[in-house]
Amino acid sequence: MQSPPTPHSSSKYHHPYFTPAEVEYLSIKQRGKLSVTQEDRVRQNACAFLESLGARIGFPRRTVATAQNLYHRFHLFFPRKDFNYVDVSLASLYVSTKMHDTLKKPRELLAVSYAIRYPDLVAKSKHPGGEIDIDSMDQQIVERDRQRLLSIERLLLETVCFNFTSRMPFPYVIKLGKTFGASKKLTKLAWRLTIDCHRTLVPIQYPPHIVALANLYVAALLSSFEQPIASDPGTRTPHEIAAILGKNGDWESKYQAQVDDLEGIAHTMLDLLVQGVQIATLNNTSPRTPSSPSPHPSPRMPHPLMETLASSVPYNAEQLTRLKIQMRQTEHEPRPRQPLGSADPSALYSGDDVGLLGRSEGTVRFLFGPAGAGDDF
Structure with missing residues (x-):
């Protein structure tokens, strides 16, 4: 009897920053049929939504800014057509709250998001602060939104290779x-x-x-x-x-x-x-x-x-x-920027690296540093 094949082992490296060439390459790849203007409009909608959420909950600036960064990074790896910007924004904010120790439960984030997205429900609410009682909503809808948030959270964690380091300007x-x-x-x-x-x-x-x-x-x-x-x-x-x-x-x-x-x-x-x-x-x-x-x-x-x-x-x-x-x-002539590590950006993002995200087959090692960064040590 033939033994089953051994699951392959692979590594994915964390890239804290991307060169403009890498960003352009990945943005075109994930943009799909959207124009540059349409893509920017969706991006601005997501950032505005995060600002509104952060202002209502009272998050510090670092939490909101990190959530916006996570949103941008997510769509360097995943197509925009496959995800609603509201879902990705909520998951980004949830991950950011963990990174900055300002944690809120997914249901709390969803409750505030419903108040922003559905003002007609706020008008019916008897809460003096204009909040929505999430327990009064259809629990199947709430649970479905919560599960979707948690599934995107996993993908977000993989895009940063589970590196929770965040430095703010x-x-x-x-x-x-x-x-x-x-x-x-x-x-x-x-x-x-x-x-x-x-x-x-x-x-x-x-x-x-x-x-x-x-x-x-x-x-x-x-x-x-x-x-x-x-x-x-x-x-x-x-x-x-x-x-x-x-x-x-x-x-x-x-x-x-x-x-x-x-x-x-x-x-x-x-x-x-x-x-x-x-x-x-x-x-x-x-x-x-x-x-x-x-x-x-x-x-x-x-x-x-x-x-x-x-x-x-x-x-x-x-x-x-x-x-x-x-x-x-x-102005001065822009100098060519090399990607961190030793990998060529066109080879690094040809599909092999991105294909490791969101999959359960085999063993994937998520490393905090870019490929080749520690070769000299």
């Missing part, structure tokens, strides 16, 4: 602001830009200190472009900070950063701001805009946070576009 914003002599106003703007930065793929492409440095650079650009020079005693002007970070200097070796990386992130953030300014302008001019915001924001609409940030920027879309054009005239 927010502490770096404060430290770098003090180091560069930025005013409190400028540092606050950089902080808010860093919050909205998690609506993009930037935090899964760059380490947190580079993300923080880039948003300080963007804040300085926004506060200096076509603006008069004004300084607070004991601080550098935004013009000075923008000039320092906009060209090569000793700061690059000191902070292990490159000026072309900052410029690339700056363009991404300016594009996001243009979108936010356009939305804010549309809402302010629309005759359907209510006089006061709805207490039940829809996950399909951009979160007010981005609109608030956009309204604080003293520019319209045309001026932001002029800033982008001026940057293009003096």
Whole structure:
């Protein structure tokens, strides 16, 4: 009698950051028939939904930001057409609560999500806080949603190789602001830009200190472009900070950063701001805009946070576009970035690596470091 074949053994390596080429390759692969604009709309809907959930529950910023990062990472490996963004968002937030010790049970997250997604149920609720009694709902529906959340949680854990390490850029914003002599106003703007930065793929492409440095650079650009020079005693002007970070200097070796990386992130953030300014302008001019915001924001609409940030920027879309054009005239040639470890990105993501996710056949070793990272030790 022939013995059954021995299950194969394989390894999957954790990649804390991806190069822009890797992100582009994987995004095209998982986008399917969606256009780039449609994909970005779904991404913004998911991030807005997470913002709404986090605000209602009172999660700290690190929990919401990590959940957004997990959502972005998930769809580098799994097709968008196979998953509803609400389900992936809930699972991402659930995993993030574990990573930051702000744990909530799946049923608690579902209850808050129902209040956001179904405002008609909130209107019928007798709870003074506008919450929905999940026990009064169809328990088959609730259990089905809970099981779907837990199944996606497993896939999310595999995408990060069960690595619960999470480093945030927010502490770096404060430290770098003090180091560069930025005013409190400028540092606050950089902080808010860093919050909205998690609506993009930037935090899964760059380490947190580079993300923080880039948003300080963007804040300085926004506060200096076509603006008069004004300084607070004991601080550098935004013009000075923008000039320092906009060209090569000793700061690059000191902070292990490159000026072309900052410029690339700056363009991404300016594009996001243009979108936010356009939305804010549309809402302010629309005759359907209510006089006061709805207490039940829809996950399909951009979160007010981005609109608030956009309204604080003293520019319209045309001026932001002029800033982008001026940057293009003096910016540096982007250097080629190699993937972490020794694997070639086209070979690494040809299907073998992704095929290990969500499968039970054989033995899969999930390793915290990228392939080849420890070969020299």
